[in-house]
Amino acid sequence: MQSVRDHLEIILARLAARAGEERVFTKLYAEAARAAADASDARSQAGVTLGPLDGTIVSIKDLFDVAGEPTTAGSLMLKTAAPALRDAVIVSRLRQAGAVIVGKTNMTEFAFTAIGDNQHYGTPGNAMDASRIPGGSSSGAGVSVGEGTCDIAIGSDTGGSVRIPASLNGVVGFKPTARRVPLTGAYPLSATLDSIGPLALSVTACAVADAAMAGEEPPALHVPLPLTGLRVGIPRGLLFEDTDSEVAAAFERSLREIEQIGAHLADISIDDLLADFRSATKRGSIAAMEGAEVHADWLATGASAPVDPHVSGPLSRAAMLPTPVYIRAMRRRAALAAAMDERLSSVDVLALPTTPVTAPTIVSMADDAGLRDRTEGLLLRNTQVANQFDLCAISLPMPGTPLPAGLMLVARNGHDRRLLRIAAEVERLLAVDQH
Template sequence: MTAPWWQQDAAGMAQAVAARDVTATALVADCLARIAQTDARVNALTAVLSERALARAARIDAGLAHSTHATQAALPLLGVPFAVKNLFDVEGIATLAGSKIERGSAPATADGLLVQRLEAAGAILVGALNMDEYAYGFTTENSHEGACHNPHDLARIAGGSSGGSGAAVAAGQVPITLGSDTNGSIRVPASLCGVFGLKPTFGRLPRTGSFPFISSLDHLGPMARSVRDLALAYDALQGPEAPGAHTDAGCAQRPVEPVAPTLGQGSAGLRIGVLGGYFADNALPEARAAVARVAQALGAEAEPVELPLVEAGRAAAFLITNAEAGALHLDNLRMRAADFEPLSRDRFLAGALIPAAWVARAQRVRGRYARAAAAVLARYDLLLAPATPCAATPIGTERFDLNGRDLPLRPNMGLLTQPISCIGLPVCSVPVWGAHPNLPIGVQLIAAPWREDLALRAAAVLEAAGICQAPVASL
């Protein structure tokens, strides 16, 4: 193999380790060297766990000498390096959630459940990743850790709040990362960094061992540079909590429903529509062009589909987000307000003052909107929409022009993702090149609850056709 190992996808890495073409130790060492070479410019990682990763790789290599083919087949991510947003618990380090305040917290005593599941599938954790403070933002311009830079243009944002998760994959530092998505925090950086990202159905993956943002909206999920890698990671993450655990009240306790075996089934026969109205009005030409390319490749219906109550749904999501976040951080707002990032602090303070009656009304609106969306999805298997209004903007950008409207950038990078996560629908964000002259931009493949398989099947079709690709940045 002529290309460096860090340029390979996770599936190829795992197959090579199983075939003894490369050791897990060599893969991890290659990954750590790539991080050392690039991260001073990208700033994707907040902690590099070299000692832990190399020790685990050595154990995997030693175990391979005595393992059977059946044992190796049960480890689809054998030897694959990965990293996680620093709101996942990692044994031995504090769970920072992008904040200054949590730096005084005790180290986690165990890995988060999804970290454990990836390692149970053979993967190797190599680091924790940069993010917006307490996951409240869409740019990862973190004043405590420094801004995360987009690997395809280091002067631009990586998106957020899982910016480090998107940037690490795009930079070739690791082939798989974990992020969180409350209002778009996987799909926005996936769009801007040009990688594949999956926000599963709300409740599909347990959140045990992660720092919460908004418990009624939080999702966890993977990002990767190929659809197969995304599916392999997602399958490894699936499953209910352990019997009797129930530490995540939002977990649906649903059994594993593997998607990797279905990737080759294609998109023939799927009813696919393109969301218009709100989703077209709030997208620049480059975003609409990306959707048009995907729609043509998938044979989507030409007539735009309207999603009723979408603006009311987004407004409800904003209100619920602010209110729950304000309540969660109320004690620190009282005692340590100066230690928050100013923008986060002000939004948390505003949320703490929202009347309970407003929150109750927002939840009722959310319910009506969810029922309206379900009626639309009864007619379609997939809905297409831009993932972000535009491609990545320069770091430090405060405002942008959206079709003649001057808007603040930070909240509005999530204009098109927030109404979808508000009602918990599964979405795969796929990267499209060519709609913008030099940068990628994502398209959301939106399915009905529990039908992640349909979104990933369509993503595989687009990848095979060359419409959606996630190349490693040259840096």
């Protein structure tokens, strides 16, 4: 069996070979990672383990605090910020579980926007085709898992920032119920909508990382959970408009597989709740309004370094909104989340495409502002529902698409562990189908 240290050295050698044009990672912890890998190998030799994460190579998004260094969150402005006094809670929990933290991954500035580009630190090319966008905001996270420069990546998800890169890079991405995983030491975008979640090549790896970060025991994914009788709701309507034909075909094939094993599929309408949410946040999204508070100081005085206009524009517009607009949106959200919870009581999960489109080229996004805006809207449309209505969700790669696209399963608030068990079964089913 390969030692953890050998596995790590292969990854570090790959990263060293492209050091001149590194865009996936913004920082490497080679020496600390070597020490952690050696410690894991020593435990293994002694027959001791810290659990299922012990010796796993993990990358973390560039918005998690690591003691002794500034947290840059994809921005030039924070390069000179005061160093973090201590590790983010999730970073120390991962270390305690034996994870080998290899480095910090690139992201869109301040975790805003879903395309995955970064004007300051470069744009990581998609793991399947480097000329295509990685998806954001956890861009480097999705690519690092997809290309194999880590086993598990930790990202954040405010409107889809874990699941969008997972979908576009052909990996698994899990967004837990908000606040199950502590946000302490993670650079905020929206205190209400932010969640911290893992990306990996399997549901099991995501579940193990999620449990460590939430301070829980991992769910029993090895115990089969029969899909027979599982109630799957298909929210046809708004969330299925403008879906690429290849994505739609792969989704319908996946549904047929799930149905053939005995699950009950039923259309469920949520378009009224989506329309209500849209009108409640017409003047400003919750993420933009809460983000404007995080960034209020430099928005008022002017930035000390260049900021991506796709980030500064929406934030500065949201900063101008009066307080009652925000409070009303939040009150309406609470009522709509309760209504959605009731609506979903008739199903075990919702199933829909994670992203209605596959990754366009980086060049096309830079050349055509209208296309960029439309693409961003489509990338966020389906995933943001889970954040807006306070749900948990996971994206699984769908077999049979020329470019990667995800199948998203969504469950009610707090049903995370059950969702992971269902996802593990669906993953097994679709994997069998591939061979």
